[in-house]
Amino acid sequence: MKAKKLTARERRANRKETPVSCESINLDPAVYSAALRYLFDRPVPDKSGQEWYWLIDEPEFNATPLQWTHIQTVLFANAGTDLAPYSDEQVGMGLNHVMSNNAGDIPHMVNDPSVPLADAMRMMRALPTLWRDCLGPRLDTGPSPIGSRSDRLYFVSYMWFDVWPTFWNAKDIPEWRDAMWQVFCEMLTMPFRAAQESALHGIGHEGVRLGRPKELQAHMDAFIRQVKHDDELKNYAQAAARGMVQ
Incomplete structure (x- = not known):
């Protein structure tokens, strides 16, 4: 009997990737530790001060x-x-510097021609874990209106795909479009409203560039059906599907 051909989703589910570490991708641990200190081991300024960067x-x-x-x-x-x-404030400051090119070029680094596409795609596969293991749990402190919080950590989570120039720079590359779609899909399945808000905000801005309008609409319809007792999130998802978010 001929074996059934796996769907793309089943192939992704069966694919086992080595846990990401400095050793697994040949990154000097000393360089990584120094980067963590550079980004996050910083004093939080008072209201009249500026961030270190x-x-x-x-x-x-x-x-x-x-x-x-x-x-x-x-x-x-x-x-x-x-x-x-x-x-939370230190994490928000450091991640803001990672996602935004206002005061540096970190988000442009992966777009450099010297970076192999395979390395860029590995970074994209790791991106949802930032919400699953860090931003989502840290921001899971109770409901608040979407986009209403002003703290640094929430700003980074909510605004990432609005501010982040990385995908915009690579939006014409099919592998990047597929990777961005997978990031959004994975974030929408997380049990953290902040992760879902971020993904919906990103879909509202970048959905049209993903090149899969029917799949996007079907996925959004399915997401909306499973949201219970949260009309605000449902309405936001409907707006995101139409590209009507700010």
Whole structure:
């Protein structure tokens, strides 16, 4: 009897990937530890102060685009444990510097031509774990209106796919579109409202660029059907499916 051909989803489910660590991707652990200190071991400014990365005399972290890609990969995959020593405000500051190009080029590093596509895709596969193990649990402190919180950690979670230039730079590459879609799908299955809000916000901005309108609508319809006792999230998902979010 001829074996049944696996669907793409079944192949992904059966694929086992080595746990991400410095050793598994040939990243010097000393470089990774230094990057963690550079990004997160920082004082939180008072209301009249500025974050450390706006300081003119702040030295840049010396790493190649490939090293920064590997640093982000290990960070995303291990954020639950590696960021545990830092406060929510410190994590919010550091991740803001990772996601935004306002004060640096970290989010552009993975788009550099010197970075192999396989390394970029490994980083993307690690990205949802940032919400599953770190942002989601930290922000799971009770309901609040979508987009209403002003703390640094919530800003990073909610605004990531609005501010993050990485996918925009790679939106014409099919593998990147597929990877971005998988990130959103995985985040929508998480038991954390903050992760779902972030994914919906991202879909609202980037959904049209994913190149799968029917699949996107079907997935959003299924998500909306399973949301219970949360009309705000349902309405937000409906708006995201139409690209009507801010």
